[in-house]
Amino acid sequence: xxxxxxxxxxxxxxxxxxxxxxxxxxxxxxxxxxxxxxxxxxxxxxxxxxxxxxxxxxxxxxxxxxxxxxxxxxxxxxxxxxxxxxxxxxxxxxxxxxxxxxxxxxxxxxxxxxxxxxxxxxxxxxxxxxxxxxxxxxxxxxxxxxxxxxxxxxxxxxxxxxxxxxxxxxxxxxxxxxxxxxxxxxxxxxxxxxxxxxxxxxxxxxxxxxxxxx
Amino acid sequence: xxxxxxxxxxxxxxxxxxxxxxxxxxxxxxxxxxxxxxxxxxxxxxxxxxxxxxxxxxxxxxxxxxxxxxxxxxxxxxxxxxxxxxxxxxxxxxxxxxxxxxxxxxxxxxxxxxxxxxxxxxxxxxxxxxxxxxxxxxxxxxxxxxxxxxxxxxxxxxxxxxxxxxxxxxxxxxxxxxxxxxxxxxxxxxxxxxxxxxxxxxxxxxxxxxxxxxxxxxxxxxxxxxxxxxxxxxxxxxxxxxxxxxxxxxxxxxxxxxxxxxxxxxxxxxxxxxxxxxxxxxxxxxxxxxxxxxxxxxxxxxxxxxxxxxxxxxxxxxxxxxxxxxxxxxx
Numbered sequence: 020x021x022x023x024x025x026x027x028x029x030x031x032x033x034x035x036x037x038x039x040x041x042x043x044x045x046x047x048x049x050x051x052x053x054x055x056x057x058x059x060x061x062x063x064x065x066x067x068x069x070x071x072x073x074x075x076x077x078x079x080x081x082x083x084x085x086x087x088x089x090x091x092x093x094x095x096x097x098x099x100x101x102x103x104x105x106x107x108x109x110x111x112x113x114x115x116x117x118x119x120x121x122x123x124x125x126x127x128x129x130x131x132x133x134x135x136x137x138x139x140x141x142x143x144x145x146x147x148x149x150x151x152x153x154x155x156x157x158x159x160x161x162x163x164x165x166x167x168x169x170x171x172x173x174x175x176x177x178x179x180x181x182x183x184x185x186x187x188x189x190x191x192x193x194x195x196x197x198x199x200x201x202x203x204x205x206x207x208x209x210x211x212x213x214x215x216x217x218x219x220x221x222x223x224x225x226x227x228x229x230x231x232x233x
Numbered sequence: 234x235x236x237x238x239x240x241x242x243x244x245x246x247x248x249x250x251x252x253x254x255x256x257x258x259x260x261x262x263x264x265x266x267x268x269x270x271x272x273x274x275x276x277x278x279x280x281x282x283x284x285x286x287x288x289x290x291x292x293x294x295x296x297x298x299x300x301x302x303x304x305x306x307x308x309x310x311x312x313x314x315x316x317x318x319x320x321x322x323x324x325x326x327x328x329x330x331x332x333x334x335x336x337x338x339x340x341x342x343x344x345x346x347x348x349x350x351x352x353x354x355x356x357x358x359x360x361x362x363x364x365x366x367x368x369x370x371x372x373x374x375x376x377x378x379x380x381x382x383x384x385x386x387x388x389x390x391x392x393x394x395x396x397x398x399x400x401x402x403x404x405x406x407x408x409x410x411x412x413x414x415x416x417x418x419x420x421x422x423x424x425x426x427x428x429x430x431x432x433x434x435x436x437x438x439x440x441x442x443x444x445x446x447x448x449x450x451x452x453x454x455x456x457x458x459x460x461x462x463x464x465x466x467x468x469x470x471x472x473x474x475x476x477x478x479x480x481x482x483x484x485x486x487x488x489x490x491x492x493x494x495x496x497x498x499x500x501x502x503x504x505x506x507x508x509x510x511x512x513x514x515x516x517x518x519x520x521x522x523x524x525x526x527x528x529x530x531x532x533x534x535x536x537x538x539x540x541x542x543x544x545x546x547x548x549x550x551x552x553x554x555x556x557x558x559x560x561x562x563x564x
Contacts, residue, residue, distance in 0.1 A: 121519030123519070124519035124521075125519035128515050128519060131509055131515070132505040132506070133505070215513050218513045221521045222514055222522070226528075229523060231483055231523055
């Protein structure tokens with residue numbers, strides 16, 4: 020009965036349902052990669068831009084060591100890109116990018132299933148995922164592209180909780196980066212854990228912000 | 234009538250023999266429903282041989298460990314903990330929205346007043362087997378006792394032993410908010426007569442031990458059918474289409490067909506595809522599984538042993554292929 024309705028919930032309660040600490044755990048794991056979060060900020064609006072541009076090693080180190088400052092920075096800087104002229108196209112474009120990540124994940128799946136994917140191929144896939152991950156915040160989710168626009172399955176909460184969304188994106192980029200680094204060592208035995216971390220990073224964001232499709 | 238999991242579950246020694254308990258339980262269930270009486274199930278007797286204290290301790294430790302595994306395999310955590318609002322573990326669940334209204338799963342910590350700390354073993358077995366509370370009133374099938382009924386007594390008691398090691402929390406239950414007549418507990422015995430097939434699950438002697446274990450994991454513990462089976466107007470599972478998918482589930486998005494039918498089911502999935510989905514939630518098309526299944530993977534199927542996941546897959550792949558049921562148009 021409830022199981023029927025556990026899904027029967029509709030967007031609001033599903034949203035609640037999935038915001039478990041588990042998610043936030045993976046979210047904040049990403050804020051270890053908060054530095055990456057910074058990198059994702061739309062440069063035009065970010066007050067820390069000049070600081071970044073200075074590229075002073077010292078300033079960077081200071082930043083990294085102050086997690087609090089980082090969180091603040093993410094909060095301050097990550098604002099969604101304003102709506103463009105063609106929101107329907109924007110939805111189609113980002114779905115194509117998501118599909119590209121799914122193709123890359125297929126390679127990872129084939130590796131895990133022992134179906135012939137090589138370490139090098141996994142490395143390339145990790146690179147693809149990382150490249151898309153960086154764009155999730157910078158340009159793939161402009162305002163005005165939520166459910167109802169074209170075939171969008173992006174929940175409106177995504178923009179209301181933009182910094183949470185940013186953390187999940189940063190988490191994906193961090194986990195994909197780690198996978199790429201391990202793949203670069205050629206150590207097939209060490210790849211399982213980082214691959215699973217990437218899968219979890221995809222799922223954690225979907226649980227909160229992607230609407231299931233009929 | 235042997236419990237499917239008996240090879241994995243040394244807990245058989247705990248009860249007088251599952252066959253007897255099952256038949257007796259079945260009779261009890263009927264009797265209590267018909268008469269509407271609070272019957273007392275004879276307490277399950279634990280043989281008390283002169284065990285050395287040490288071995289008693291270690292057997293208790295093992296039992297709790299088995300209970301923990303069953304707790305994961307049965308997915309008790311997710312419903313009974315309000316994770317989102319930082320609720321305490323097992324102290325009362327998150328809102329379950331259903332077509333019948335909103336259920337708030339109760340406190341199942343060992344707290345003697347607000348939880349189930351005072352429940353006897355018999356009462357606990359009765360709750361899972363027959364959907365009846367300690368005070369004799371009926372439970373709603375939002376609590377999936379319609380699946381847990383298939384568990385055997387030994388496993389149910391191991392599960393209880395584990396629950397009793399959890400931290401007691403003095404938190405009162407929140408009343409459900411249900412639409413009439415679905416909120417009338419007095420109707421439940423009639424519902425049970427129509428829909429409840431009281432367990433435990435029979436072993437199928439024509440199938441392997443692995444298949445039987447898989448059936449037990451899928452049907453009894455994992456309660457996969459509760460989501461992946463179509464329901465009728467009163468919320469009863471359509472047994473003829475067990476696991477063939479539920480077009481109305483998952484917020485209208487539908488819960489997929491798990492039978493090996495080629496077009497609408499898992500017919501094209503390999504064993505490795507299914508194992509990977511149950512372990513980490515990655516689908517063959519490179520997408521990650523979503524909806525409530527993401528949580529099932531996280532809390533349940535990823536926690537199982539590889540042997541158990543293989544057993545589940547073997548069972549699913551042996552099901553008769555059925556087409557995903559179509560949705561009746563709304564009138």
